[in-house]
Amino acid sequence: MNMMKIGRLSAGMLMAASLLAGCGNSNADNQAGPSNRAAEDGAKQVSFLWNGKFSSKIPELKSYGDVAAYQEIQKRTGISIDFQDNDTANLSQFNIMLASGMYPDIIYVPSTYPGGVAKLIEDGVAIPLNDLIDQYAPNYKKLLDANPEIKKQVMLDDGTIAKFPQVNLDLRRNAWAGTMIRQDWLDQAGLQMPETIDEWYAALTAFKDNDMNGNGDTTDEIPLGDQNGMGSITSFSTAYGLLVTFQVNPETGKITYGPYEPAFKDYLETMHKWYKEGLIDSEFAATDKKGFEAKFSNNIVGAYGGTISGINTYKNQMQAAIPDFKLVGVSPPVGPAGKSFSAAEQLAQYVPLEGAVVSSQAKDLETVLKLLDYMISPEGSDLQNWGIEGESYTVENGTKTFTDAVWKDPNYESRVAVSRYAYPTSGMVKVMDYDAWASFELEHPEAQEANERWFNADRTLLLPPLLFSGSESQEISKIMSEADTYMKEMLLKFVMGNEPLEKFGTYRDTLQKMNIEKAIAIYQTAYDRYQQR
Amino acid sequence: MKSELKLAAGRSGQPGKSRINDYFAMLRRDFKKHKYLYFLGLFGVSYYIIFSYIPMYGVTIAFKDYSPVKGILGSEWIGLKNFTDFFQSFYFWRLLRNTLIISLYDLLIAFPAPIILALLLNEVKHTFFKRTVQTITYLPHFVSIVVISGMIVDFSRKAGLFNVILGWFGVEAQNLLLDPSLFRTIFVGSGIWQGIGWGSIIYLAALSSIDTQLYDAATVDGANRWKQMLHVTVPGIMPTIITLLILRIGGIMDVGFEKVILLYNPQTYETADVISSFVYRRGLLEANYSYSTAVSLFNSVVNFMLLIIANRISRKVNDTSLW
Numbered sequence: 001m002n003m004m005k006i007g008r009l010s011a012g013m014l015m016a017a018s019l020l021a022g023c024g025n026s027n028a029d030n031q032a033g034p035s036n037r038a039a040e041d042g043a044k045q046v047s048f049l050w051n052g053k054f055s056s057k058i059p060e061l062k063s064y065g066d067v068a069a070y071q072e073i074q075k076r077t078g079i080s081i082d083f084q085d086n087d088t089a090n091l092s093q094f095n096i097m098l099a100s101g102m103y104p105d106i107i108y109v110p111s112t113y114p115g116g117v118a119k120l121i122e123d124g125v126a127i128p129l130n131d132l133i134d135q136y137a138p139n140y141k142k143l144l145d146a147n148p149e150i151k152k153q154v155m156l157d158d159g160t161i162a163k164f165p166q167v168n169l170d171l172r173r174n175a176w177a178g179t180m181i182r183q184d185w186l187d188q189a190g191l192q193m194p195e196t197i198d199e200w201y202a203a204l205t206a207f208k209d210n211d212m213n214g215n216g217d218t219t220d221e222i223p224l225g226d227q228n229g230m231g232s233i234t235s236f237s238t239a240y241g242l243l244v245t246f247q248v249n250p251e252t253g254k255i256t257y258g259p260y261e262p263a264f265k266d267y268l269e270t271m272h273k274w275y276k277e278g279l280i281d282s283e284f285a286a287t288d289k290k291g292f293e294a295k296f297s298n299n300i301v302g303a304y305g306g307t308i309s310g311i312n313t314y315k316n317q318m319q320a321a322i323p324d325f326k327l328v329g330v331s332p333p334v335g336p337a338g339k340s341f342s343a344a345e346q347l348a349q350y351v352p353l354e355g356a357v358v359s360s361q362a363k364d365l366e367t368v369l370k371l372l373d374y375m376i377s378p379e380g381s382d383l384q385n386w387g388i389e390g391e392s393y394t395v396e397n398g399t400k401t402f403t404d405a406v407w408k409d410p411n412y413e414s415r416v417a418v419s420r421y422a423y424p425t426s427g428m429v430k431v432m433d434y435d436a437w438a439s440f441e442l443e444h445p446e447a448q449e450a451n452e453r454w455f456n457a458d459r460t461l462l463l464p465p466l467l468f469s470g471s472e473s474q475e476i477s478k479i480m481s482e483a484d485t486y487m488k489e490m491l492l493k494f495v496m497g498n499e500p501l502e503k504f505g506t507y508r509d510t511l512q513k514m515n516i517e518k519a520i521a522i523y524q525t526a527y528d529r530y531q532q533r
Numbered sequence: 534m535k536s537e538l539k540l541a542a543g544r545s546g547q548p549g550k551s552r553i554n555d556y557f558a559m560l561r562r563d564f565k566k567h568k569y570l571y572f573l574g575l576f577g578v579s580y581y582i583i584f585s586y587i588p589m590y591g592v593t594i595a596f597k598d599y600s601p602v603k604g605i606l607g608s609e610w611i612g613l614k615n616f617t618d619f620f621q622s623f624y625f626w627r628l629l630r631n632t633l634i635i636s637l638y639d640l641l642i643a644f645p646a647p648i649i650l651a652l653l654l655n656e657v658k659h660t661f662f663k664r665t666v667q668t669i670t671y672l673p674h675f676v677s678i679v680v681i682s683g684m685i686v687d688f689s690r691k692a693g694l695f696n697v698i699l700g701w702f703g704v705e706a707q708n709l710l711l712d713p714s715l716f717r718t719i720f721v722g723s724g725i726w727q728g729i730g731w732g733s734i735i736y737l738a739a740l741s742s743i744d745t746q747l748y749d750a751a752t753v754d755g756a757n758r759w760k761q762m763l764h765v766t767v768p769g770i771m772p773t774i775i776t777l778l779i780l781r782i783g784g785i786m787d788v789g790f791e792k793v794i795l796l797y798n799p800q801t802y803e804t805a806d807v808i809s810s811f812v813y814r815r816g817l818l819e820a821n822y823s824y825s826t827a828v829s830l831f832n833s834v835v836n837f838m839l840l841i842i843a844n845r846i847s848r849k850v851n852d853t854s855l856w
Binding site: 091092095096098099101112113114120123124125229282283285286288291477478481482485486488489491492493496498510513514 | 600601602603604618622623624686689690691707708710711798799800802803806814815817819820821822
């Protein structure tokens with residue numbers, strides 16, 4: 001039966017591949033139209049596969065080609081872009097594209113692709129760009145030369161530069177996740193914002209023991225909620241100098257796997273205590289975003305870990321009913337490790353793992369490079385972050401601000417309305433702009449404070465984006481798909497008390513048997529290679 | 534058409550050239566006589582050839598290090614590495630155990646349920662009531678598994694419907710999907726609720742084909758309703774039951790991943806993680822196609838063997854078999 005399924009699957013893949021190939025052909029046919037026209041006005045055509053599915057709440061916008069910024073880019077460069085998209089919920093669509101053997105000129109590679117950009121070069125799908133950048137991409141070259149740290153993250157271990165990524169010059173933009181707490185509840189309990197693990201314990205206990213939401217029921221408060229299974233509780237591991245994944249050991253500077261460290265037991269002990277005393281949502285392991293939102297809107301959750309947009313969304317939603325409502329971001333707690341360590345790995349990433357590569361089938365390399373260079377240039381980035389000057393934004397004394405065309409759209413809220421012009425909060429081939437991003441994500445002063453606190457946390461634990469060879473990434477995936485499952489399972493059991501903490505030794509032994517040390521060693525060599533770039 | 538071919542195949546089973554010639558002559562005759570039927574059959578047969586048989590060569594990626602760029606034929610052979618990786622996996626026995634236990638529960642509880650419902654409905658003489666019950670029990674079958682699972686997740690919450698009901702009996706509220714010991718009950722139980730009505734249709738059809746004279750004869754012999762059911766009705770639908778049972782045994786390693794991944798969480802992996810959900814994580818999420826193909830191939834081989842064994846036993850014991 002399953003054999004048939006496999007059969008069908010591969011048939012499906014074949015079909016899809018041939019369909020895709022068919023699409024490719026029909027695109028070529030379609031291109032014949034515009035490119036004939038293009039030939040008349042001297043425009044060139046480049047196909048661009050975006051890493052994701054384009055979707056917009058504005059029905060007129062059907063692809064990036066409908067967004068004003070990209071229309072303007074095409075106009076100014078004289079290059080017409082054929083935007084294609086790609087569902088990245090899983091990799092199968094990307095793999096079907098690869099299997100079809102017909103690659104678009106520019107491919108935005110998802111970060112989850114095993115082996116990443118290096119593998120695509122090895123397989124002959126993408127090409128190295130070092131010389132071409134010298135020749136055709138002056139803006140990108142200038143950017144890389146001026147920022148050695150960015151150059152280091154863009155290049156592969158052997159020095160090859162192959163991608164045009166989203167660049168975060170100002171890392172403040174990446175401080176968008178952390179732990180948040182109800183300031184109004186703290187005030188009510190007469191407590192300061194918690195800075196240490198002990199103060200957190202006191203605050204959560206106060207939330208639990210008192211009728212914080214004033215509905216007459218002292219038992220319905222959930223001091224620490226969770227919106228995605230473990231996000232909230234894992235963020236407290238930094239107090240012990242640990243992440244719940246691979247990290248840098250703050251004492252030795254070597255790579256380690258947080259859950260394999262002996263100190264992880266202390267962290268588990270604390271979390272178990274909190275859980276046992278009812279400080280953590282008893283359903284945290286089975287809570288999804290929807291369930292969490294229902295709880296939060298019911299005014300029963302005191303603190304949780306999540307993204308900065310929660311501060312804005314919940315304030316807009318709840319301040320009518322609760323005038324004092326104030327949700328604030330808290331610096332990561334200080335514990336036995338002695339520092340306020342950040343767990344937000346994006347704070348070590350000027351450049352994420354994904355990025356646009358040029359395919360080996362691109363014919364007109366000059367045009368492709370010029371387009372990418374324009375997109376990442378200050379002018380191209382401004383277009384993509386702010387839209388059209390005079391229409392969606394204005395400049396005064398060197399400061400850019402969005403206009404009422406964005407803020408006062410009759411039909412859509414501003415963060416949707418702006419997508420007619422640009423995408424200030426999401427990635428693309430561009431240099432991200434902090435101010436454009438902040439205009440939406442830091443709507444309320446609480447969000448600005450949260451952004452600052454999270455940004456200022458210590459980044460010692462965080463790993464830069466590392467690259468693995470094909471065989472390395474296979475080995476890691478083999479080890480970690482077991483070890484990671486086991487770790488998550490045991491983490492829950494330890495916290496919930498289904499497994500006594502005396503078993504921590506057995507747990508470590510099992511991780512060792514699963515070859516976790518080999519995985520750590522692979523990470524270490526990749527880290528060493530990164531340092532030597 | 535099928536039975537005739539079967540007959541022909543039986544005849545040609547004996548050796549000798551003339552026999553084979555006879556067979557082809559007969560096939561030609563048969564073809565001439567039923568050419569429109571053959572024509573109609575062509576669509577079904579070509580569907581299976583194109584979509585099920587031709588793509589089967591893709592199964593070779595179980596023995597290869599498949600890379601989409603190199604393609605199915607171009608990828609390197611790595612022998613049985615994927616299989617040994619799976620058998621040596623830390624979770625192999627747990628996955629196998631969970632899959633088999635859920636299947637077994639399914640076989641023992643969920644399989645008889647529609648039969649019992651059909652027998653009960655058969656005894657109901659009030660047509661309107663019978664129709665109403667049938668319609669109501671069919672309905673859940675048409676609801677998407679995602680919606681069903683969403684309902685189960687909501688009902689199982691601490692403040693959810695199940696807990697409210699359990700509360701009436703003094704059971705303390707807890708999130709039911711966090712308790713590994715309850716997962717199988719929830720999984721199989723909701724499966725019965727969803728499938729019982731739909732599953733009973735085929736038995737009701739079989740019931741209607743039982744000769745009423747048999748009941749009359751049984752009545753004359755003094756059999757009451759219970760005895761009639763035991764000695765007329767049940768034997769009457771036995772071939773259907775056996776056929777479906779054999780098919781079910783042939784699918785014993787297939788516990789679909791859709792509902793499992795919608796309901797499980799790391800806390801319940803120890804009872805909920807089955808082979809197919811593991812394949813989903815490794816194969817689709819991590820894009821490890823070769824490995825997951827190897828696991829599925831192993832599954833299919835086991836299923837195939839079980840199917841043959843079950844069929845053979847059934848043929849020996851009570852003369853009912855698939856082929």
